[in-house]
Amino acid sequence: MASYQAPLKEINFVLNQVLRVGRLAQLPGYEEATPETLSGLIDEAAKLIEKELAPLNAKSDAQGCVYNGDHTVKVPDGFAEFWKAYAEAGWIGIMQKQEYGGAGLPYTLGKVIEELLCSANVAFALYPGLTQGCFEAIAANGSDEQKQTYLPKLATGEWSGTMCMTEPQAGSDLAAVKTRATPQADGSYLLEGSKIFITSGEHGMVDNIVHFVLARLPDSPPGIKGLSTFVVPKFLVNADGTLGARNPVKCVSIEHKMGIHGSCTCTMSFENARGWMVGAPNTGIQNMFVMMNLARIMVGYQGLGQCELATQNAVRYALERKQGKAFNGGEVIAHHPDVRRMLLQMKAITEGARVLAYETAMHVDASHHAADAAAREEAQDWVELNTPLVKAFLTDSAVELGSMAVQVYGGHGFIREHGIEQIVRDSKILCLYEGTNGIQAMDLVRRKLMLHGGRLPKRFFAAVRADLEHAPEFIAGPLGRALAELEATTTWVQNSYKLTPDDAAFGCVDFLRAFALTYLGWNWLRMVRAAESAGDATFAANKRATARFFATRLLSQVPSLLANVRESAAEAMAADVTAF
Structure with a gap:
């Protein structure tokens, strides 16, 4: 049976060593959100979620929801009890305004807890997730009377x-x-x-x-x-x-x-x-897009949660399963080269994606709370650029990594009792709702690349280029080549969309994946640096090995993806669709 344990060491590493989450406490209104406070709250949420929610995952999948015929719906056993415990502990309103009954803590904290929730039971996570989204929509556009009527009840979880x-x-x-x-x-x-x-x-x-x-x-x-x-x-x-x-x-x-x-x-x-x-x-x-844009980030976190669930179960199984003898003499399947390849790819994607997701959440906090208008504008640029990447890449990865986990398990992964095939089934919807991933890719090329005269991707290129100056060669070379190709293709897409929009649209999905892989390459560069200064030699060595895999095996995909993007779509679009 699939199991889940919150990856607290990884979470704290990303927040504190890579992204320096302590910066949030410098934002007006977040003075109490110190790294120590955030870490303690994450630990507490993890205990509740691991103990009470994760054991419901397979049971709720098997039981499902039941329509009673009288306009009522029965949810799976245990959901109502967990909702009550989760709400009474204050987790539903953790990032909502104090004046309406919330805790007033950073959006970033809420999203980290959401990752835990989505790994443990992504189906349940939708209930508080939509409640938080409804809160945000009313808070942004509602009248004072509407806010007073609805927001306190939504923040406390008395209403959904x-x-x-x-x-x-x-x-x-x-x-x-x-x-x-x-x-x-x-x-x-x-x-x-x-x-x-x-x-x-x-x-x-x-x-x-x-x-x-x-x-x-x-x-x-x-x-x-x-x-x-x-x-x-x-x-x-x-x-x-x-x-x-x-x-x-x-x-x-x-x-x-x-x-x-x-x-x-x-x-x-x-x-x-x-x-x-x-x-x-x-x-x-x-008004609806206030809710929808945050919902797209929420769905990306659902993908991240499923990536983590797939990865940690595949690693655990591969370290226990004895099958054949590897070329190096190892007895468990983790020693087989192809299994090792899959495990490294799963770790490389999951850990790199976590940085992308958490960094986007920190930009959301800065876009609302930074004291300086220029800082708020820059943070909002990053939120705009990153949202389609978070939604599309993390959810596509959930399906891909769920399938890899099934492959690692072999025939046992195909059997329901192991709980691995559920990851694939649960994850596919993430690529579809809140705007399909094709729509996210179109949003990236049609709007985000063009916004403010192309200012958004320029911020990304400048940030990566600055970090490349003192990067280790094993990642500097592949990342530098990927960045150069991405920058040149971005200019091509910006021009192509004005002249031959079918070309840009036809290649937009490949473009988004190339952009996301380049972003993750930057994340791995920063993770390697942070790990090497953290004082844990074994942890740093593991991070470097995964980063090297990402640089040589995944960043290398970027030039070929972008070559596809730059191909003309004229012949494909001129083909007689009725002949398909």
């Missing part, structure tokens, strides 16, 4: 939240949303329509569920410019904060999915359900 965007005819194309919101004399709206694929749309773990809904006013213009956002509670809230009548927003079915069985994915029917507009009319797409 959702994001209701997708409709049968409107997946990634939000311009096709048809749900209608009709204004009422009392300032409320009646919403009518249907939403599909709504995570946590119905369950019995909390007293109320707050739906953050994208809908269209009767007199709104067509397309995305005519969308507005509304808060629609499952139970109406009385003036004194108590719960009132049941609102006619109902779950009418749940999906039977490839994975994340413990997460209820609902079809929701709004039957003149009462809601209240959040923000100004026809600003819904902007």
Whole structure:
């Protein structure tokens, strides 16, 4: 059976030695977020998650969610009890504002704990994850009354939240949303329509569920410019904060999915359900993206959690499993060259991706809390650039590493009782929701490379180039070549998108992977430096060996990926699609 132990040594190394997380305590409002405080909180969260949540992973996958036929959903056994324990310990509101009942600690801390949660049970992690996202959306655009009504209950986990965007005819194309919101004399709206694929749309773990809904006013213009956002509670809230009548927003079915069985994915029917507009009319797409952009980072952390789960189980199994005799005489399969290759690749990706994910979270904190406007602008540039990398690369890697873990286990990995095939099933959805990974790649080439005159990638190139000046040759050479190719291809993509957009679009997925691998190469350079100054010779030697593998076996992919990007797509796009 797959098991999970929080990689606390790795987490503390990345936070303290590589990224110098102590800088967060220098931001206004975060003075108490010292490295010691953060480390202690991470340790406490890890104990609860390892002991109470991780053992539910296989059981909840087997049991799944059950639609009862009366618009209610039963979640797997143990989920309600863990939700209660997790909420009462303050983890749901750990990064939310103190004025609304949260702990007011850094976003980075919340994301580290989210990694632990997603390794232990990624299906459960969706319930608090969407709740935190709903909190952020209301906090960013809601009225004072809406904030006072909903945010304290969301922060404490007494209530949970959702994001209701997708409709049968409107997946990634939000311009096709048809749900209608009709204004009422009392300032409320009646919403009518249907939403599909709504995570946590119905369950019995909390007293109320707050739906953050994208809908269209009767007199709104067509397309995305005519969308507005509304808060629609499952139970109406009385003036004194108590719960009132049941609102006619109902779950009418749940999906039977490839994975994340413990997460209820609902079809929701709004039957003149009462809601209240959040923000100004026809600003819904902007309001929703507050939630969606953070949700994309959240999904990247789900991928990171699954990468870690796959890696540590593959390593453990390979060190125990005796099968044949390796060329070097070793008796366990970890001594076989091909198994060793897979283990090194899994470690190289997981550990490098953790730096990317944590660094992005630290930039989110700086973008909101840095005292200097220029520092906030720079941090936001990094958040914009990194978000598609975190979402797409980390989730693609979860599927890839989950498959590798199955390969390491051999036939036993294909058998459900070992819990490894679940990683592949749970991970695939991560590449699809919150914008498919192809959409993330298009976002990178179409928007992020072009934003502010190309300023975002220039910041990245300058930062890597500065660190290359005193890098060890085994990584300086491959990373320098990858960086030069990436910079030249970035210019090509920026020009190509203006002239022949099909070319840039056809190669965007390869471009994102090349960009992410180059970023991880930079991360490995920084990890090697940090490990060598940490005073642990064995740890430093292991880091150097993994870094050397990454430099020679994975960074070497960047030039060929970018050569693909620069190929013309004219012939492929001119082909008769009906002949496919």
